[in-house]
Amino acid sequence: MNENLEKEIEFYRKIMELSHSGIAGVDNEGRIILFNQAAADFLKVPVKEAIGKLVTEVNPAAGLSKVLEEKSVQRDQLRKVGQRTAIISRAPIHYKGELIGAISSVRDITELQQYEETFRRKMIHQGLRAKFSLDQIVGTSKRMERLIGLAEKYAAADSTLLVQGESGTGKEMIAQGIHIASRRKGGPFVAVNCAALPESLLESELFGYEEGSFTGARKGGKAGLFEMAHKGTIFLDEIGELPLLLQARLLRVLQEREVMRIGGSKMIPVDVRIIAATNRNLIQLIHEGDFREDLYFRLAVLVLKVPSLRERLEDIPCLVESFLKEWRKAGSxxxxxxxxxxxxxxxxxxxxxxxxxxxxxxxxxxxDGEPLQLFNSDVWISAEHPSRANKDQPSDQNISEEEIEDLRIKRILAEEDGHIGKAASRLGIHRSTLWRKLKNLK
Structure with a gap:
């Protein structure tokens, strides 16, 4: 029996010596009785110096003492030890109902993380990057100055952000600018339109899948967009169109900061900032049962409202100038x-x-050489709803400056439900000036 026991011990000793994981074992008083070379390499403590010492002397932050005290199992905990990162599992050891010690397994994943970081940076160069900074956003109106000011403050935070605004107002450009101004600027910027893909495809794109999880699944599986956005930002456009089933999965990502691939059995931690955008009224969707209330409050930690163009008409000159510079030489x-x-x-x-x-x-x-014709019948295509259109809206007929101003005052006053103060603010004039102009309206 003794010879067999010695053989068995020798097997275990060799397993410890060859293991790439650091293995340390302590008795019920916390003194180290097992300590392999991988553990010595990780903690930078020679094996001979460690054996016989209290584990807290070798590593003051060691968790084995807590395991002895609480008699609890700790699995796959991510820990930073100096400049290195490890996954650690610990468990108490009992013999005939008596606690005789504890053991820990340490797996160094520093090189793996560095490899993943290199891979993700390559993905950025392949297109997962933001292109627009906040200083490229055109607008000098008070509304835009306030918007950019808020965006700069939100860029300094890491909280989830909900961007609200009508279609075509530049919500993704704002999101890209916030990413570039944030501490995550070196990471990927991943954008996905939640309304552009069917539910089945959107789920696999967002969360990824394992090999063989469904017919047509790629060999080796595929990382989802949340994994690809690790250490960066994911932009979820048209979040109001996200199906309810996927809303539940997104809620878990927001709560736990981890994802599970389709057909997978393990959780994958992700360090990602979520910026969502919508042109719909999410509160109304909640009342209609089409959007989860708990998800809304998880998304709307920070809220940014992008004004429509009709709310910032004073920005039209600089927008026109910016677009013309983009396409033609300045001044041409x-x-x-x-x-x-x-x-x-x-x-x-x-x-x-x-x-x-x-x-x-x-x-x-x-x-070439001709003046720009904006209002001829081939160029001017009105998208305005008939109920809001005015027969005197821009056309190829000549109208006076006074008539143009009168139309603008009437329209803005109607949009502000007759509120003189708000209308005057949008027109950039004093209340008394607006009153005087209203008296002169024909």
Whole structure:
């Protein structure tokens, strides 16, 4: 029996010596009785110096003392030890009902993390990166100054952010600017449109899948977008279109900061900031049963409201100038002040995207050397709803500056439900000036 026992012990000794994981064992008083070379390499303590010492003398932060005290099992805990990172599991050892010690297994994953970081940086160079900074966002109006100021403050935080605004207002550009201004700027920026993919495909794109989890699954499986956004930012556009089943999965990611691939059995930790965007009223969707209330409050930690173009008409001149510079040499084409005023009488249901389309269409249809024709029938395509349209909206007919101003005052006053103060603020004039102009309206 003694010879067999000695053989068995020799087997275990060799297993310890060859193991890539650091193994340390203590008796019930916390003194080290097992300590392999991998543990010595990880803690930078020679084996001979460790054996016989209290584990707290060798490693003051050692968790084996707590295991002895609480008689608890600790599995797969991520710990930082100096400059190295490890996954540690610990367990008490009992013999005939009596606690005789505890053992820990330490797996050094520093090199693995460095490899993952290198891989993720390569992914950034392949397109998972933000292109627009906050200082590239065009606008000098008070609303835009306030928006950029809030965005800069939110970039300094790491909280989940909900960006609200109509379609075409530049919500993704704002999200990219926040990412670039944040501490995560060196990480990936992953954008996904929740309305662009069917539910089954969207789930696999967001969370990834394991090999063989469904027909057509890629060999070796696939990492999801949350994994690819690790150490960076994921932008979930049109979050209001996310199916309820996936809302529940997203809620878990927000709560636990970990994902499970389709067909997988293990949780994968992710360090990612979530920025969501919507052009829909999420509160209304909650009342209609189409959006989870608990998810809304998880997303709306920080909220940024992007103004529509009709709320910042004073920015149209600088937007026009910016777009023209983008397509043609600066100064080669000009838009007249009268055309700018006429553009400011329109409600722009398509927002900045609609304005940009108009200018691009005009450039395509304008011959070199000719003035830009914004209001001929081939260029001007109104997207305004008939109930809001005004028969005197921009057309190829000549209208006076006074008529243009009168139309703008009437429209903005109607949009502000007759509130003089708000309308005056949007018009950039004093309340008394607006009252005087209203008296002179025809």
């Amino acid at each position: 084409i000009q838009v007249t002040e009268e055309d700018i005023r006429r553009l400011q009488t329109y409600t722009w249901p398509g927002n900045i995207r609609e304005l940009k389309n108009l200018l691009e269409r005009a450039l395509v249809l304008t011959e």
